[in-house]
Amino acid sequence: MRIKWFSLVRVTGLALVLLYHFFQTKFTGGFIGVDVFFAFSGFLITALMVDEFGRSGDFKLLAFYRRRFYRIVPPLFLAVLLVIPLTFLVGHDFVTNIGRQIAAALGFTTNYFEIATGGSYENKFIPHLFVHTWSLAVEMHFYILWGLVAFSGAKLIKRLTKKAERALPRFRAFLGILAFLLASGSFAAMYVGAAGLTDFSRVYFSSVTHSFPFFVGSLLGVLSGIKYPLPLFKSIMAHGNKYVASAMMYLSFVGLVSLGYWLKFDQLLTYRGGLLVATLLAGLMIYSARILHDKTPNTAELRWITFLADVSYSVYLFHWPLYVIFSHLMKNWQAALLTTVLSILLSALSYYILEPVIAGKPAHVFSHTLNWHQLQAPIIVVGLALVGVTGYVVKDAPQLSSLEQNLWISGIYQDVDKVAATHDMALAATTKPQAAAVKGQPAPAQRPAPTDLPKGVSIIGDSVTLGTRRYLGEHVADSAIDAEGDRTMDLAYKVMMEQQKNNLLRQYVVICIGTNALDDYAEQTMKLVNDLAPGHKLILMTPYNAQAGADWNSTRLGDLERTLPNKYKFITIADWGKIAAQHPEVFEGTDGVHFGGIEAGDILYAKVVNQALAAAKHTPAK
Incomplete structure (x- = not known):
């Protein structure tokens, strides 16, 4: 029936x-x-x-x-x-x-x-x-x-x-x-x-x-x-x-x-x-x-x-x-x-x-x-x-995708770099106070003055950055990279503030976040902009996802970021979202987001970062 x-x-x-x-x-x-x-x-x-x-x-x-x-x-x-x-x-x-x-x-x-x-x-x-x-x-x-x-x-x-x-x-x-x-x-x-x-x-x-x-x-x-x-x-x-x-x-x-x-x-x-x-x-x-x-x-x-x-x-x-x-x-x-x-x-x-x-x-x-x-x-x-x-x-069939392999290897290299950085921090913490005492000077304050910020570039990114980390580190001068898969803007904020607290955040701060943008992307982005300490220059790298539509959070985040330099002169845009869309060949056979292992993608990504850093030299610091 x-x-x-x-x-x-x-x-x-x-x-x-x-x-x-x-x-x-x-x-x-x-x-x-x-x-x-x-x-x-x-x-x-x-x-x-x-x-x-x-x-x-x-x-x-x-x-x-x-x-x-x-x-x-x-x-x-x-x-x-x-x-x-x-x-x-x-x-x-x-x-x-x-x-x-x-x-x-x-x-x-x-x-x-x-x-x-x-x-x-x-x-x-x-x-x-x-x-x-x-x-x-x-x-x-x-x-x-x-x-x-x-x-x-x-x-x-x-x-x-x-x-x-x-x-x-x-x-x-x-x-x-x-x-x-x-x-x-x-x-x-x-x-x-x-x-x-x-x-x-x-x-x-x-x-x-x-x-x-x-x-x-x-x-x-x-x-x-x-x-x-x-x-x-x-x-x-x-x-x-x-x-x-x-x-x-x-x-x-x-x-x-x-x-x-x-x-x-x-x-x-x-x-x-x-x-x-x-x-x-x-x-x-x-x-x-x-x-x-x-x-x-x-x-x-x-x-x-x-x-x-x-x-x-x-x-x-x-x-x-x-x-x-x-x-x-x-x-x-x-x-x-x-x-x-x-x-x-x-x-x-x-x-x-x-x-x-x-x-x-x-x-x-x-x-x-x-x-x-x-x-x-x-x-x-x-x-x-x-x-x-x-x-x-x-x-x-492979047991691990090329993306997983690439991120796994990059993660190992990043862990090694973090161990070395921790060693250098510990060594500096024990030698600097002694040197200051010999000269009869007090120990330095926790947060340096804007003119005393560490030189170079701090790059904070997600899995896209992690996938190209080795190439990026070799081709972006004086850079320190901290990247992790599934990282959202709020997590990037925590990394930035931790580095800022420990006097590790360098003069140029590059934020490569957005593929995993959540509904509160605007609030979290502005929180990062507002809490960045004076003396820094901020570079925001717009996200790219070949599958993303106009209503995706990642697309909306990119649109928001492009408007910020008009209001905040210390912000420069590295428009990965725009440039990557013009080069579909670097995503051939991939998920349309990651390109790790494709050299042309590594080259293009580093080029976009370096162009934004060159432009940021002519902008005022915060």
């Missing part, structure tokens, strides 16, 4: 996820689309469990697992095999550790693999191609647990219940109580676990903390059912109104879209209520669709809506790796369009042809009927070829 208007729920969840991935800086909370899917899955699975028990007085666990296997696994294998050959279009870094990614995806452990490796949608320049399968892992864990719960409950109730008419209410009560307890426990775990976190991936990915939408949906499935609704639910449906149900569906949809704009992945509020509100709105939408189904017996769903609902799972599987690849080959809107079209075509192939044929059922394509006997040879040949390509890519 197909419930009309449930298609709208599934399409809503898919649209939220796609908008989030394609336009992440505008639709910052679209990740709640996953929670819509979770709640719907929990509802549908549990309602079908109730119906099966009401019809047969039993629940067959192996049949349940077999149905889940044929629905989930074949499209997942197909997505992996078809995506891997496309990785030849992009740099080798995109398949770093791809074997472990594939194993985690096919083993339904991606969520814990991402937790263990520090993976996050939010902070990777080259994200894992199959990071999105974390949701499949959580879903599969739910199916395994909830299937065992239903099976155990069915057996226990059959054994203890003598009157058949009492069995179904008791089975319902058993599932309902457990669903409420598990939903409450999971949300409580997320609420408590989110405390004190700056990266929320741990509570977002975990099956323990992020399974409550399934159980909220399960509770609704227990209460409503499909063929065996509760008397109370029958009464509500009998007195329901299609206009009221339609209004509730619309309002819940508007609420979900609004959350898509308001919520953010890195906000505590998201995990202490935001995801729960999204789940409850999804539940309201499901409930409304269930009523609307009964109230519109003569109204058919639009065919394209049911089509999108049918292929939504496979589109989810295909879209992310395709988008990661295409977004590094073309403009974002082009990548989004191509990803959407290709994902739908591949998903239709999977859902309407390959999945039924693999399950031993005939596939109906327009007026033709296809079966395994007809498609056996091409499926086996193409499948073996794709397996061979995948095996080759896995075997040839």
Whole structure:
């Protein structure tokens, strides 16, 4: 029995996820689309469990697992095999550790693999191609647990219940109580676990903390059912109104879209209520669709809506790796369009042809009927070829990306330099006071006068600077470099103030920060400008990201920095954001941000810094 208007729920969840991935800086909370899917899955699975028990007085666990296997696994294998050959279009870094990614995806452990490796949608320049399968892992864990719960409950109730008419209410009560307890426990775990976190991936990915939408949906499935609704639910449906149900569906949809704009992945509020509100709105939408189904017996769903609902799972599987690849080959809107079209075509192939044929059922394509006997040879040949390509890519894949290797090596050299600098500081601290005492002079003050500032250049940067640190240090005269990955403006401020406090901050201060710009970029930048001590000259290097749009924080930071020299004469702009955009060749095969290891990029970066330093010689100090 197909419930009309449930298609709208599934399409809503898919649209939220796609908008989030394609336009992440505008639709910052679209990740709640996953929670819509979770709640719907929990509802549908549990309602079908109730119906099966009401019809047969039993629940067959192996049949349940077999149905889940044929629905989930074949499209997942197909997505992996078809995506891997496309990785030849992009740099080798995109398949770093791809074997472990594939194993985690096919083993339904991606969520814990991402937790263990520090993976996050939010902070990777080259994200894992199959990071999105974390949701499949959580879903599969739910199916395994909830299937065992239903099976155990069915057996226990059959054994203890003598009157058949009492069995179904008791089975319902058993599932309902457990669903409420598990939903409450999971949300409580997320609420408590989110405390004190700056990266929320741990509570977002975990099956323990992020399974409550399934159980909220399960509770609704227990209460409503499909063929065996509760008397109370029958009464509500009998007195329901299609206009009221339609209004509730619309309002819940508007609420979900609004959350898509308001919520953010890195906000505590998201995990202490935001995801729960999204789940409850999804539940309201499901409930409304269930009523609307009964109230519109003569109204058919639009065919394209049911089509999108049918292929939504496979589109989810295909879209992310395709988008990661295409977004590094073309403009974002082009990548989004191509990803959407290709994902739908591949998903239709999977859902309407390959999945039924693999399950031993005939596939109906327009007026033709296809079966395994007809498609056996091409499926086996193409499948073996794709397996061979995948095996080759896995075997040839690097364990560390070139970016990771470059940053790791640069970090080692920086640590060595810091040890040497600390040694020199300690030596100076013991000799200078003695020399002053011999001459009968007091020890120098903690902060030198503007004319006594250390000569040279202090460069404070992020991972882009760290990647070119060795070359930069050799080609920017008398420079000291402190760079670190994922460094934001507030962290750069702390480094600057620490050097300033210890009289290590040199006359020229170059701040190469911005790729990781947060929402408070303007406040943090002005704090750095205002708290820089007198006597210094400040050079701000604008950030560059080939993927960044006009609404990205990094782009806005660059725009802000370009306005500052008009007000603050001691500030000079090193316009990396402008110059780098004119030289796409230095980012060929990279993530569009880092160029470490490409000599032309090192040369250009150092040139921009040196040109800004030359210009700063003709400006006044603060």
